[in-house]
Amino acid sequence: MFLSFYGAAREVTGSCNLLETAGHKILIDCGMFQGGEFNEQKNFEQFEFNPKELSAVVVTHAHLDHVGRLPLLIKNGYEGFFYATPATIELAGLIMEDALEVMIHNGIKTGALPLYGPEDIAGVMQQFKAVDYGEEFLLNDKANILLKFYDAGHIFGSAFAEINSEGKKIVFSGDIGNEGAPIVRDTENLPADTDVLICESTYGDREHESPEERKKIIKNMIAEAVGIGGAVMVPSFSLERTQELLYELNELIDRQKRIPRAPIFLDSPLAIAATGVYRKYTEYYDEDAERLLRAGDDLFQFPGLTMCETREESKRINQVLGPKIIIAGAGMMNGGRIVHHALRYLSDERSSLLIIGYQAVGTLGRKILDGAEEVEIKGERVKVRCRVRAIGAMSAHGDRKKLLKWINSGGSLPKKVYVNHGEPDASEELAKRIKKDFGVKATVVNRGLRVKI
Numbered sequence: 003m004f005l006s007f008y009g010a011a012r013e014v015t016g017s018c019n020l021l022e023t024a025g026h027k028i029l030i031d032c033g034m035f036q037g038g039e040f041n042e043q044k045n046f047e048q049f050e051f052n053p054k055e056l057s058a059v060v061v062t063h064a065h066l067d068h069v070g071r072l073p074l075l076i077k078n079g080y081e082g083f084f085y086a087t088p089a090t091i092e093l094a095g096l097i098m099e100d101a102l103e104v105m106i107h108n109g110i111k112t113g114a115l116p117l118y119g120p121e122d123i124a125g126v127m128q129q130f131k132a133v134d135y136g137e138e139f140l141l142n143d144k145a146n147i148l149l150k151f152y153d154a155g156h157i158f159g160s161a162f163a164e165i166n167s168e169g170k171k172i173v174f175s176g177d178i179g180n181e182g183a184p185i186v187r188d189t190e191n192l193p194a195d196t197d198v199l200i201c202e203s204t205y206g207d208r209e210h211e212s213p214e215e216r217k218k219i220i221k222n223m224i225a226e227a228v229g230i231g232g233a234v235m236v237p238s239f240s241l242e243r244t245q246e247l248l249y250e251l252n253e254l255i256d257r258q259k260r261i262p263r264a265p266i267f268l269d270s271p272l273a274i275a276a277t278g279v280y281r282k283y284t285e286y287y288d289e290d291a292e293r294l295l296r297a298g299d300d301l302f303q304f305p306g307l308t309m310c311e312t313r314e315e316s317k318r319i320n321q322v323l324g325p326k327i328i329i330a331g332a333g334m335m336n337g338g339r340i341v342h343h344a345l346r347y348l349s350d351e352r353s354s355l356l357i358i359g360y361q362a363v364g365t366l367g368r369k370i371l372d373g374a375e376e377v378e379i380k381g382e383r384v385k386v387r388c389r390v391r392a393i394g395a396m397s398a399h400g401d402r403k404k405l406l407k408w409i410n411s412g413g414s415l416p417k418k419v420y421v422n423h424g425e426p427d428a429s430e431e432l433a434k435r436i437k438k439d440f441g442v443k444a445t446v447v448n449r450g451l452r453v454k455i
């Protein structure tokens with residue numbers, strides 16, 4: 003049995019792992035590389051494997067860095083199935099379509115062709131097969147290769163995947179959720195007797211604030227920013243972060259009245275569509291969200307919240323005077339409607355920028371987070387004069403403590419861990435702690451590494 007790593011190796015994006023077992027090739031995730039032109043160029047490179055030879059593709063969750071290159075598999079001749087949870091299938095459709103729109107939009111300026119066309123996305127959607135959490139699914143009955151998804155508690159529909167083959171249990175973490183995150187359930191325990199674990203390490207060298215602390219920080223940041231009277235910009239990932247933020251705001255503004263009321267705009271068609279999927283799959287809610295739902299609360303709608311789908315609705319936000327909260331994509335400010343708001347409000351001392359998610363190297367969000375005093379947006383130099391605040395606890399990723407706890411949650415430790423999906427320092431630190439705390443072999447993977455397991 004062989005395992006190869008073709009992305010998210012010493013970086014966070016581009017997840018792509020290949021498992022060769024019992025004469026079959028199974029791909030786990032096929033995501034886009036994001037952040038900076040150089041990195042995004044990698045999306046256009048040929049696959050290191052032949053998509054026609056794959057027997058199955060397993061998809062852990064719908065984030066772009068896990069699903070963004072699935073249509074390329076179809077384009078390159080893959081004819082098999084894609085396996086994912088039902089919510090992941092719906093969300094992945096939205097994400098891939100949005101990615102195509104962004105590529106077409108950017109291509110108008112740069113002349114670059116999109117990676118794939120709508121027919122390739124349609125091909126993926128036709129070939130998706132739903133596998134729910136806990137279901138034991140035979141990927142191949144002759145070869146007896148078994149797939150089982152567990153709730154990763156990361157975003158809606160997210161899973162970590164167990165594959166049983168040749169008497170070995172391999173677990174792919176996908177992305178592991180944050181402790182105590184709203185709406186989604188807690189991460190399930192790692193299966194006992196895991197032989198090989200492929201583990202993400204986005205925050206392998208950091209620890210977040212506690213969930214209680216998180217609420218306090220959000221409340222204070224927003225109350226303060228609204229108090230000053232400017233615009234509060236929140237670049238937000240369309241999946242999970244936006245819904246969690248709405249959920250928290252609903253509680254703080256509507257139920258507890260702990261934040262002064264200010265108009266809130268959700269300025270992202272993708273986030274609005276994704277919220278629709280959250281409304282549909284209420285069976286995935288955690289206990290708190292379920293209780294609120296039963297009590298008749300609309301988790302994602304409250305007085306003062308306006309959903310802006312069209313460009314005209316988005317433009318109208320400019321005309322609203324006084325304090326206002328603008329939640330808009332893209333989450334790392336490398337495109338989307340947030341850029342228009344940044345152009346307008348970054349240089350305004352009374353405005354604020356709240357960063358609530360991971361910012362990849364090379365993105366506008368990362369530059370501002372790292373303290374840039376001036377940035378370039380759409381060819382214009384813009385001074386950063388607004389207040390910039392960041393909160394780690396809103397991340398959809400577990401921190402080091404959570405990852406270590408999860409690795410040790412199965413009743414028995416995994417025999418071997420491969421660490422991926424993290425910047426080099428984060429991956430190295432997590433690997434070091436796995437060795438030190440558990441005495442388990444942990445290797446940080448390089449892109450192209452192929453190991454016998």
Ligand SMILES: [Zn+2]
Binds near residue numbers: 063
């Ligand atoms: Zn993710």
